[in-house]
Amino acid sequence: MIRVLLADDEAMIRAGVRAILAAAPDIEVVAEAGDGREAVELVRAHRPDVALLDIRMPKLDGLAACEESRRAVPETAVAILTTFSEDAYVARALGGGATGFLLKSGDPYELIAGVRAVADGGAFLSPRIARHVIDELGGERLARGASARTRTEALTAREREVLGLVGAGLSNAEIARRLHLVEGTVKAYVSAILDRLEVRNRVQAAIVAHEAGLVEAGPQGP
Structure with missing residues (x-):
C-alpha cells in the first residue's frame, strides 16, 4: 500500500x-x-x-x-x-x-x-x-530536438522503447507489464539509459524522450 x-x-x-x-x-x-x-x-x-x-x-x-x-x-x-x-x-x-x-x-x-x-x-x-x-526553450527547441535524437540513436531499440515509456511517466513495474519483462530487467535498462544519455535522473531522461519524439500522445495506462 x-x-x-x-x-x-x-x-x-x-x-x-x-x-x-x-x-x-x-x-x-x-x-x-x-x-x-x-x-x-x-x-x-x-x-x-x-x-x-x-x-x-x-x-x-x-x-x-x-x-x-x-x-x-x-x-x-x-x-x-x-x-x-x-x-x-x-x-x-x-x-x-x-x-x-x-x-x-x-x-x-x-x-x-x-x-x-x-x-x-x-x-x-x-x-x-x-x-x-520544451516549448519554453524557444529558439533552442529545434537544436535540442536534433541533439536529443542524436543522443537516443546510440540506444538500442528496446532502450528507446523503455525511454519513451519513462517519458510517458510509467513506473518500472508498469513498464515491465507493458513490455512483458521482469521488473529487474526494466531497472537495468533504465540504469543503462541514464548512463548512456549522461543524465542524473528519470526526469531529465523524460525530457530527452519528449525532445526526441519518443513519447506517444495521450495518457499511458498500465
Missing part, C-alpha cells in the same frame, strides 16, 4: 484529490494538511511514501515544504500538485528534490500514475508540463 500525505489549503481540492486516489486500490491517504508548515510536521510524524504538496500554501509554500520534507525524511518522495505550469516552478521543484510535478487540471489517471511512479523510486512529469518546458 502506498501511503500518501496530501497537502492543499483548499478543502474542496483536497476532497477531490482524495476521491481520485481512493479509486486506486494500492493508494491510501494517511494524513492531510492545510498549509506547508503542517505538511512538513506530518511528514515527520507519518513518514509517508509520498508527500503530495500544493505549490501555493500559507505559512510555507509547497516548494519550501518540499525542500524541508526531503531534508527531514529523505525516504519520502515528493510530488508537487499545481494549477501553474511555469517552467521556473518546475526547475525549483526538481532542484528541491521533487520527483513529480502534476497539474490539478490533468487527467485523473495522471495523478494516480504520478503517485505510483514517485513511490516506486521513479519520476513523473505531467505530459502537459513536459511539453511546456
Whole structure:
C-alpha cells in the first residue's frame, strides 16, 4: 500500500484529490494538511511514501515544504500538485528534490500514475508540463530536438522503447507489464539509459524522450 500525505489549503481540492486516489486500490491517504508548515510536521510524524504538496500554501509554500520534507525524511518522495505550469516552478521543484510535478487540471489517471511512479523510486512529469518546458526553450527547441535524437540513436531499440515509456511517466513495474519483462530487467535498462544519455535522473531522461519524439500522445495506462 502506498501511503500518501496530501497537502492543499483548499478543502474542496483536497476532497477531490482524495476521491481520485481512493479509486486506486494500492493508494491510501494517511494524513492531510492545510498549509506547508503542517505538511512538513506530518511528514515527520507519518513518514509517508509520498508527500503530495500544493505549490501555493500559507505559512510555507509547497516548494519550501518540499525542500524541508526531503531534508527531514529523505525516504519520502515528493510530488508537487499545481494549477501553474511555469517552467521556473518546475526547475525549483526538481532542484528541491521533487520527483513529480502534476497539474490539478490533468487527467485523473495522471495523478494516480504520478503517485505510483514517485513511490516506486521513479519520476513523473505531467505530459502537459513536459511539453511546456520544451516549448519554453524557444529558439533552442529545434537544436535540442536534433541533439536529443542524436543522443537516443546510440540506444538500442528496446532502450528507446523503455525511454519513451519513462517519458510517458510509467513506473518500472508498469513498464515491465507493458513490455512483458521482469521488473529487474526494466531497472537495468533504465540504469543503462541514464548512463548512456549522461543524465542524473528519470526526469531529465523524460525530457530527452519528449525532445526526441519518443513519447506517444495521450495518457499511458498500465
